[in-house]
Amino acid sequence: MAKVLIATEKPFAPVAVKGIRKIVEEAGFELNLLEKYTEKSQLLTAIADVDAVIIRSDKIDAEVLDAAKNLKIVVRAGAGYDNVDCEAAKAHNVCVMNTPGQNSNAVAELCMGLIIYGLRNFYNGASGRELAGKKVGILAYGYIGKLVAKYCKAFGCEVYAYHPRRTDEQIKADGVIPTHSQEELFEKCDIVSVHTPSRPENKGCVNYACMSKIREKGIILNTARKEVFNEEDLIKVMNERTDIKYITDIQPACHEKMVAEFEGRYYATPKKMGAQTAEANINAGLAAANQIVKFIKNGDETFRVN
Structure with missing residues (x-):
């Protein structure tokens, strides 16, 4: 059974998590949550045995990829993906996607x-x-x-x-x-x-x-x-x-x-808020979940960026 992790220092809205869980579990996958984490070590532990991870502005660098022995795909719920080291991901044979248009x-x-x-x-x-x-x-x-x-x-x-x-x-x-x-x-x-x-x-x-x-x-x-x-x-x-x-x-x-x-x-603005709406939060999260399911089940790489 494929394992999917939501790793969000700034969590999705509960309704978005509920929707992601429905998509992931109906595909026969397991969903794990790491929300509001404060130390990188927590991410390193949580990502160790998962096949896929959904992130927001969370950083996925070479150290994180080294810890993620089973990881096959990272999906950034949003358009920008400069918080992911795409070259390191490619070297680890990990697909990186974003969710263009959702925000x-x-x-x-x-x-x-x-x-x-x-x-x-x-x-x-x-x-x-x-x-x-x-x-x-x-x-x-x-x-x-x-x-x-x-x-x-x-x-x-x-x-x-x-x-x-x-x-x-x-x-x-x-x-x-x-x-x-x-x-x-x-x-x-x-x-x-x-x-x-x-x-x-x-x-x-x-x-x-x-x-x-x-x-x-x-x-x-x-x-x-x-x-x-x-x-x-x-x-x-x-x-x-x-x-x-x-x-x-x-x-x-x-x-x-x-x-x-x-x-x-x-x-x-006091902080970056362009995508900070309830609707965008939900749309990007659900899109990320659907892309992971299609990638793992069918090899669909439509939104690959690396």
Whole structure:
């Protein structure tokens, strides 16, 4: 009997765990739980004899993989998977998957709230601006980017997108205007929403060359990862362009400096909350369970990332 572990320092909602258990046990597998653990040693012990593990933001590194003698698959319930050492997993012959699309609506709705929050001057009582009629740019046109584009169009925005692996035809099919570089996207838009995934080649890719080109009174929004921004360039642009705002769901390393120097033009959520909705929590957990069952029973690797 295959053993599946849910290892979550920040647990799934009880209803999500109940749904995961139903999927796993109906497949004839055993489900184990490790929730709210405080020491890595607890994870090392719990993972020792399992065939599969479902995680959230929990770290799976070489040490954990060394301890997991029977492990065949790790599923990160969510889109980002930089908390998993994919190369080490590959070396251990362990498949790594994410659950793309399951958190997308939660993040996209947060984007809309943050955009309006910025346009209305963080609700400080001063006269703000409306979203209708603005030119909105989507940097990385994936699951989340597509939804942000859809919602912005509903607000009456003209939407642009840049994605290095999407054709013009694919982008135009959604009624969105394609651009062919990050610089072009920023130059054409009043608001740019960044959804670039955290990969080695993307580190610091949102830089001075593009950020400095955003239109007057522009808003730069980041609900992706802090690593994709060049923070030195961000500070430089914020100093030079006193008309623009930076809003983020991920506090940058320079957070304290940003707070001190750019009052009224900078906002960061207290902690990353893009996917923190009850619905996303459930959707991602159930998707992870279904992917594990399909992988173990049928060898399905549809969402493999390593």
